[in-house]
Amino acid sequence: MLSEFLIFLPCGVSLVLVLLLALCGKSTKAYKELIFLFTFTAIYFFTDACYSYKYIDYSTLSMTQLLSQLITPCILPLSWLYLNNLSGQKSGHIMSAFWIIAPVFLFSSAITLHLLIGGDNVNLYLEKYDNSKSYPAGFDDNIYYLYHFFKSSVFRAVLLFEVVVMIFFLARGAKKSKFSFKNVRNFFFNDRSISPFHLQLFNFSLLIFIIVAKILLKRGFLIEHQWVAVLMSIIVCGLILYTGFVCMFGNWTEISRADMTFNQPRSYLDEAKEILEAKKDIQKTEQSVSETAETVEGADSMGEEIESPETIEIKEETPEIRAVNTALLSKFEDLIINRQLFLTPGLTINDIAEKLGTNRTYISQLVNDEYKMPFPDFLNSLRIDYAEQYILHNRDAKQNEVALACGFPSASSFNVTFKKITGVTPRIWLATYTDNKS
Numbered sequence: 001m002l003s004e005f006l007i008f009l010p011c012g013v014s015l016v017l018v019l020l021l022a023l024c025g026k027s028t029k030a031y032k033e034l035i036f037l038f039t040f041t042a043i044y045f046f047t048d049a050c051y052s053y054k055y056i057d058y059s060t061l062s063m064t065q066l067l068s069q070l071i072t073p074c075i076l077p078l079s080w081l082y083l084n085n086l087s088g089q090k091s092g093h094i095m096s097a098f099w100i101i102a103p104v105f106l107f108s109s110a111i112t113l114h115l116l117i118g119g120d121n122v123n124l125y126l127e128k129y130d131n132s133k134s135y136p137a138g139f140d141d142n143i144y145y146l147y148h149f150f151k152s153s154v155f156r157a158v159l160l161f162e163v164v165v166m167i168f169f170l171a172r173g174a175k176k177s178k179f180s181f182k183n184v185r186n187f188f189f190n191d192r193s194i195s196p197f198h199l200q201l202f203n204f205s206l207l208i209f210i211i212v213a214k215i216l217l218k219r220g221f222l223i224e225h226q227w228v229a230v231l232m233s234i235i236v237c238g239l240i241l242y243t244g245f246v247c248m249f250g251n252w253t254e255i256s257r258a259d260m261t262f263n264q265p266r267s268y269l270d271e272a273k274e275i276l277e278a279k280k281d282i283q284k285t286e287q288s289v290s291e292t293a294e295t296v297e298g299a300d301s302m303g304e305e306i307e308s309p310e311t312i313e314i315k316e317e318t319p320e321i322r323a324v325n326t327a328l329l330s331k332f333e334d335l336i337i338n339r340q341l342f343l344t345p346g347l348t349i350n351d352i353a354e355k356l357g358t359n360r361t362y363i364s365q366l367v368n369d370e371y372k373m374p375f376p377d378f379l380n381s382l383r384i385d386y387a388e389q390y391i392l393h394n395r396d397a398k399q400n401e402v403a404l405a406c407g408f409p410s411a412s413s414f415n416v417t418f419k420k421i422t423g424v425t426p427r428i429w430l431a432t433y434t435d436n437k438s
Helices: 002-024 029-052 058-086 094-117 119-132 142-176 181-190 196-216 219-224 226-247 257-262 278-301 319-338 349-356 360-371 375-393 399-405 411-422 426-437
Strands: none
Touching (some): 002 029, 002 226, 029 058, 029 226, 094 119, 196 226, 319 360, 349 360, 375 399, 375 426, 411 426
8 A cells, every 4th residue: 555655656746846836936937837847747657657556457557658658758858948948048949849749749649549449459458468578469460569669669769869869958058057066966965055057957867867767667567576666756756856846946046055944945036126916916906096097087077187197296195096006016027027028129118118008107207216216227237137147057158149138239238238237347247256156
């Protein structure tokens, strides 16, 4: 009983992580891919547990194997897409499409063959295969050979190809970011700081190694040696829990074990500003805003003169006005910071006003009141904060690449703005930061 529970435990742990991340995380691109990854991982571990469970009926086994053909090929590509976004890189490479192409090909092939053979015949084939521990006698029709070929050989070949590609991308990412096992050792044993990206590279490499080992092991071996399946499940549970916890520190430049112990985990928002709980504020003020709008419309219909929004001067902040400003500020911060609109090249205050359904005068006054600076300075401060993180994670990047990634039209304008805000050029800032950390 205990062994069966432990075999299915990784599935439950993955689902718990999905729930925790959904409750505690922030809606950014890396967060969404992480939710996808752990959801797919939970489904994979369920199919894997069924594969290793000796008392499962063959009808359920055949269905979970079909599901595995669809889900398992997604795990490695989604892992890299998450790591790629965590490092600040664009995701436009083979992994962006392969996590869709590979599972669709395998699943469509498997389901077609399953339907051609028939569910009862497939169940009988699986039972005979388990009993003989090799290709069973009496299934000489070519369709059975084709089913066996796709279910095992092609499936494993696709996964091994993904592993090779994944190793290539991991090695390239490690080299580009100057990954070192010495830093990992110092993090665990000497409480030194390490980049979250480097720590996740290490964690995901271990997870991938375990998952690949589970994929390559045959069902007969796992049933005869249940302790192997149990041991691997326990190791996987520990790795998943730790990896999910580290995910909470994705926006930190560097972390130590002390940071992870004594600091509240923070999600993937850039360190420009913590976002207010916009949705709650909007819900609380929605009724007040509606009543204020009805009052204005009523005055307009009675012929009373109403000042243009461009020339309104707020002399006294009434509760209604405060409600409108709170709602507008929440929407503004969600749009600019949470959705990272500040990275859009050529962004103007008119663009923001149009998206929020207001005018530039309100936005300008809002920024001046809240941040004590003009809108262009506020926009540049966000971009430079983002640029500092980008430079740290992409130390070999050209200045033109950094400029475009951070919303600047050119390297020259980026350099001028960076020096104006930080007092030094990007190259000197990076060298100073590296010296201070060492």
